[in-house]
Amino acid sequence: MTARHVNVFYGANQAIADVSIDVRRDEVTAFIGPSGCGKSTFLRTLNRMNDTVAAARVEGEIRLDGADIYARDMDVVQLRARVGMVFQKPNPFPKSIYENVAYGPRIHGLAKGKADLDRIVEEALSRAGLWSEVKDRLGTSGTALSGGQQQRLCIARAIAVEPEVILMDEPCSALDPIATARIEELIHELRGRYAIVIVTHNMQQAARVSQKTAFFHLGRLIEYADTSDIFTNPREERTKDYITGRYG
Numbered sequence: 001m002t003a004r005h006v007n008v009f010y011g012a013n014q015a016i017a018d019v020s021i022d023v024r025r026d027e028v029t030a031f032i033g034p035s036g037c038g039k040s041t042f043l044r045t046l047n048r049m050n051d052t053v054a055a056a057r058v059e060g061e062i063r064l065d066g067a068d069i070y071a072r073d074m075d076v077v078q079l080r081a082r083v084g085m086v087f088q089k090p091n092p093f094p095k096s097i098y099e100n101v102a103y104g105p106r107i108h109g110l111a112k113g114k115a116d117l118d119r120i121v122e123e124a125l126s127r128a129g130l131w132s133e134v135k136d137r138l139g140t141s142g143t144a145l146s147g148g149q150q151q152r153l154c155i156a157r158a159i160a161v162e163p164e165v166i167l168m169d170e171p172c173s174a175l176d177p178i179a180t181a182r183i184e185e186l187i188h189e190l191r192g193r194y195a196i197v198i199v200t201h202n203m204q205q206a207a208r209v210s211q212k213t214a215f216f217h218l219g220r221l222i223e224y225a226d227t228s229d230i231f232t233n234p235r236e237e238r239t240k241d242y243i244t245g246r247y248g
């Protein structure tokens, strides 16, 4: 995905100012920066989740495989399947584990019948590292799983529709260290297949899971570089102050 000169306003308040960035397949990009700097706002521009916020207005250009995602003829339901999202708080549907994963492929017509749908569900749950834990209780409610399992279910739900990009907004902040480690492992495994963007307040996590890091401050993209450079040799004073814990 390519974003060029993106501005986002909530009413009269500008939350994102002139952000340009590329997000590539085979790479995990971490968005870091102090609370309120616009990370979630910018992340949501990448699959038009801001459309659901009445006060939000987006300017600039964002392209997915060259196509303008804000074009009039862009199918937003299709876009959100191609650019999936995982939220801070796991949000499975109040339906069975199976249905949580099957729902997307079914509405997008990806399955050629029941056996094919079963296969898609199993594959997505396997890739999300959840299959062995849930294969004997696919009919129980997704909301009855532990927090970490629910988050992996939400990841399975996102990947079941074969997205190109996965956006994750602090996906581990409600999880314990063991569940967090599982999600981080999963991000490593998924990287080869999708472009992944993760918002995180955890600097160690950004360093562990990402290849590229973008540092935001007051709605601006201050620095974007290889993660190793950001954490060992940042160009900008503000980046250095943030990663060394001087503010934020």
Ligand SMILES: Nc1ncnc2c1ncn2[C@@H]1O[C@H](COP(=O)(O)OP(=O)(O)OP(=O)(O)O)[C@@H](O)[C@H]1O
Binding pocket: 010, 015, 033, 034, 035, 036, 037, 038, 039, 040, 041, 042, 053, 055
């Ligand atoms: N729905 C909204 N309506 C109005 N203003 C909003 C809305 N969502 C966010 N904002 C404002 O936009 C700015 C950026 O918020 P955003 O949630 O993107 O920050 P963030 O970097 O994700 O912060 P955090 O790390 O706390 O999640 C803030 O000033 C916030 O108050």
Ligand SMILES: [Mg+2]
Binding pocket: 039, 040, 041, 169, 199
């Ligand atoms: Mg946020």
